[in-house]
Amino acid sequence: MAEVFSLKLPVDCQAVLARIQCEIGLPVLAHKVLQLMQDGSLDAHALAAIITQDQSLSLRVLRLANSPFYGFSRKINTVKDAVVVLGDKALRNMVLILAMRGMHNHFGATEKSLWEESAAYAMAARFLAERIRGHHPEEAFMAGLMSNVGEVVANNDNPKLYQEIFDVTRRMGDDGTLQKRLPYSFTELGAAVLSSWNFSLLLVTSLFYADCADLDGDEHNPLYRMTALVFLARQICQALKLGGYRGSEQPVSAGYTAKVFGLSEEDLEQLQQDFATFHAQKASALLNPD
Numbered sequence: 550m551a552e553v554f555s556l557k558l559p560v561d562c563q564a565v566l567a568r569i570q571c572e573i574g575l576p577v578l579a580h581k582v583l584q585l586m587q588d589g590s591l592d593a594h595a596l597a598a599i600i601t602q603d604q605s606l607s608l609r610v611l612r613l614a615n616s617p618f619y620g621f622s623r624k625i626n627t628v629k630d631a632v633v634v635l636g637d638k639a640l641r642n643m644v645l646i647l648a649m650r651g652m653h654n655h656f657g658a659t660e661k662s663l664w665e666e667s668a669a670y671a672m673a674a675r676f677l678a679e680r681i682r683g684h685h686p687e688e689a690f691m692a693g694l695m696s697n698v699g700e701v702v703a704n705n706d707n708p709k710l711y712q713e714i715f716d717v718t719r720r721m722g723d724d725g726t727l728q729k730r731l732p733y734s735f736t737e738l739g740a741a742v743l744s745s746w747n748f749s750l751l752l753v754t755s756l757f758y759a760d761c762a763d764l765d766g767d768e769h770n771p772l773y774r775m776t777a778l779v780f781l782a783r784q785i786c787q788a789l790k791l792g793g794y795r796g797s798e799q800p801v802s803a804g805y806t807a808k809v810f811g812l813s814e815e816d817l818e819q820l821q822q823d824f825a826t827f828h829a830q831k832a833s834a835l836l837n838p839d
Contacts, residue, residue, distance in 0.1 A: 554766030554773050558757050562741035568732045571705040573742050579648035596640050597632045610643050616834030638687035654705045666792025667697040668835040673782035676824050681810050692779050696759045699739025719793045755779040762804035781806040785821050
């Protein structure tokens with residue numbers, strides 16, 4: 550039976566966060582960016598002013614701006630140039646990319662796979678948004694990137710148990726038995742974290758339903774459609790075994806999203822093939838932003 554999409558999420562965010570022992574804050578500069586977003590005062594010039602406060606961040610942003618992922622024909626030499634060429638949403642995403650990568654308490658093989666997975670979800674969501682009308686590519690990128698926050702925080706909170714879950718999930722699939730040992734699901738935890746950061750309802754709902762394969766909602770509702778887009782992006786990445794997923798070759802499992810977007814099996818297969826090529830060509834810039 551399909552779950553019904555609702556803006557009133559059935560999760561007590563405060564109760565979930567009360568059971569977390571690790572820190573869940575973002576770096577200071579990312580926090581400033583989010584504050585501007587919440588105040589409605591984020592524009593490219595204000596964002597550039599924040600970025601230029603940190604020379605290291607400025608250099609990393611310029612490295613990303615000039616990477617094959619964005620593919621500009623001319624070199625971007627200054628943050629001011631990046632403001633003009635990229636705009637505020639793309640620059641905001643660059644800051645959040647670097648912030649997300651820095652959220653790990655330590656960085657080993659599991660964290661590397663988690664980061665590759667988060668980056669792939671972001672790339673796939675943006676890739677789909679450029680091909681399915683009605684979505685802003687940079688908003689989709691952000692939704693895909695943030696859809697893995699629950700797993701990142703769970704790994705910081707209980708690394709030993711998370712490692713067990715990670716190994717089972719990636720190698721042979723997970724029937725949910727191990728995850729029941731956690732006091733929260735990854736999507737509940739992620740939604741609670743994003744809520745605590747005052748992220749938009751669009752991002753919170755698309756994360757909360759990120760693993761829901763059968764979701765019933767209004768196909769004209771932009772929040773429902775973004776949720777469907779993020780789900781499809783994640784399914785494509787998992788089918789391509791990005792971020793540590795292993796197993797037999799299989800086509801993408803589109804769930805309810807094929808109906809939402811009017812995609813045939815041939816369309817889905819082509820999207821998967823095209824994204825595999827795109828990821829192989831463009832991913833290195835996001836995977837190694839430092």
